[in-house]
Amino acid sequence: MKIAIGSDHGGFHLKEHVKKYLQAQSVEVLDFGTFTEASVDYPDFAEKVGRAVAAGDPKRGILICGTGIGVSIAANKVHGIRAALCADVFSALMSREHNDANILCLGERTLGFGHAEMIVDTWLHGVFQGGRHAARTEKVMKLDKAR
Secondary structure (H helix, E strand, O other), rough: OOEEEEEHHHHHHHHHHHHHHHHHHEEEEEOOOOOOOOOHHHHHHHHHHHHHHOOOOOEEEEEEEOOOHHHHHHHHOOOOOOOOOOHHHHHHHHHHHHHOOOOOEOOOOOOOHHHHHHHHHHHHHHHOOOHHHHHHHHHHHHHHHHH
8 A cells, every 4th residue: 555645844743653653554655745843834735645646646645734624625626636634533434435535634733643543544444335425426526627
């Protein structure tokens, strides 16, 4: 499995933790930055990860900022992205099973490292259920194309 990851300065420490956590599970991680705690703009990293995922290499990504809100909003502006801000395990599961989310957004200032690991695990192993959910996801993607 391959995952794109990115953050701004507000999500830097959690990004580094999640990256190491994934690598320990033999997940290939493509790190799009940031690489320091210096102040940067979250839309830049959301765009980089979003464009990579939208192009299909890799198929999924994780974005982190202080709350997860900014990167979620920015990533969802990239055509083909279904980014989900998840602060709990149930939301992470539903974002995969019902919404086929291709980017998970997290907030460093709202989550502990252990909780973030549980959310990441749930999201990574969640499987899109298709069926009635596929029809709804197709409607969402039609909205995306209409912009």
